[in-house]
Amino acid sequence: MVELKQVSVVYGEQHALRRVSLSVEKGEFVFLVGATGAGKSTLFKLLYGELRPTEGEVWVLGQPLHQIKPRELPYLRRRMGIVPQDYPLLPRKTVWENIAYGLRAIGYNETAVRQRVAQVLALVGLNEQARQMPSQLSGGEAQRAAIARAIANHPPLLIADEPTANLDPDTSWEIIELLMRINLRGATVIVSTHNRTIVDRACQRVVAMDRGQIISDVPRGGYPVELDRLYASVML
Amino acid sequence: MIDRLRFVLQETRESLLRNATMQAAAISTACIALVLLGGAGMALYKLDATAQSLPSRFEAEGVLKMSAPRAQAQQIKTQLEAMPEVERVTLTPREVAWEQEKQKLANDVNLADLPNPLPDKLTVRVRDPQTLPAVSARIAQSPLVEEVIDSRKELQTVLEVSRLVRWIGLGAGGLLLLAALILIYNTVRLTIFSRQREVRVMALLGATLRSIRLPFILEGMTQGVAGGVLAALLVLLTAAFLSDYVVSQWPFLKDMPPGLPPLVVMIGLPGLGALIGGLCAWWATLRYVRI
Incomplete structure (x- = not known):
């Protein structure tokens, strides 16, 4: 599903990623954890083709993203659901329009748009908020709307960048539960987060990053002790 | 196909309404440039027809x-x-x-x-x-x-006036056209910046570059057409007024050949506006819309 082979990304003289290798199989649920600047966002940008590796190979859904032609990229992205960290929703459009916007942008006809929007709104529990503007939504509702838009096209791979940022613990867990439900329906899910509580509670695969490298990869567990040690040493 | 067209037109309309001040600036500059070019074109056509018709x-x-x-x-x-x-x-x-x-x-x-x-x-x-x-x-x-x-001397005078009009019209009209090109380019560029969020969302959802760029190009074309329509109206009204004035002052000129047909002006100037607006916007999207 996703494979990174010895991938490095260098900005000027700074290494954002150093020889990272990672493999995610179909149907997995993976947490990507690490402090700010650890390289999580860089790794995500590689996965959806916003960035090219300086060296190494990036394979997503069987496609070599390290050498994909720009005109082929949109068609690959249609098979991914992407929940970006910044500004997930368009502020001048209602929840319904936000979800429909994505489908219209990739050429769905109006009948299909109406069907799919209704289905995903029901799935994420936002039927009643369909006509509300993003500014009228709570943080959790906004994230659910962003997730709804990302999965509206039935993507086999869902990538969510910090979907629990700035959310209270209960709402954060609601979001993770939603993502796990989507995972149970067959989608591979990769989520980046700082939230140790939900990582511990979800008990899924956890990949930890620090300074552009993967420092641990636990198949099924909680927040990695390696990161705790690192933070402790920094604090001391 | 109709749904797709409706989506693109809706996005274009929203963008046009959102940046009203910039739109007005771009449209008025395009209008002034096209008035000068159109006016010069009409005058040249008339002078040329007059020269041709001199027995x-x-x-x-x-x-x-x-x-x-x-x-x-x-x-x-x-x-x-x-x-x-x-x-x-x-x-x-x-x-x-x-x-x-x-x-x-x-x-x-x-x-x-x-x-x-x-x-x-x-x-x-x-x-x-x-x-x-x-x-x-x-x-x-x-x-x-x-x-x-x-009457070589008289003919020579008509040709010299025609040459003068050509240079003034092309020079001033060209400069203003360049200003209009830059302004439309800049308007579209600013629109792209103000809609970075939409552009990124569309790109991440898998919209092709062409479908992301199209609303911006249509926006530039709309500015050009709006400027062209205004310019055509101004040129035709001015030409009608000037023609009446000239004939009232020099009645012997009433037999001058007719100028450009109004329909040509009404189609030509908005068409030229659409072309330059679309080209500017296309150029701006080439530089600033990335996926």
């Missing part, structure tokens, strides 16, 4: 000496008709010319009792105005010809 452009008159016998005048006529450059030659006998002159001036002067002062006259029409100087020179060679009259 003197094709004709020279050989005024014969009073002593020239009619038979020899006929001979010269035959010689001139044999020239390949010459389309036709008309010999106007002095009696006929005098009758015509008397009729022309009948309301002002009574010429009935005066002796005929006019000589015979040969009017030579050439096929190509370029050959007129050579034919005039050929007529002047005859010892029976008193003088040769052609």
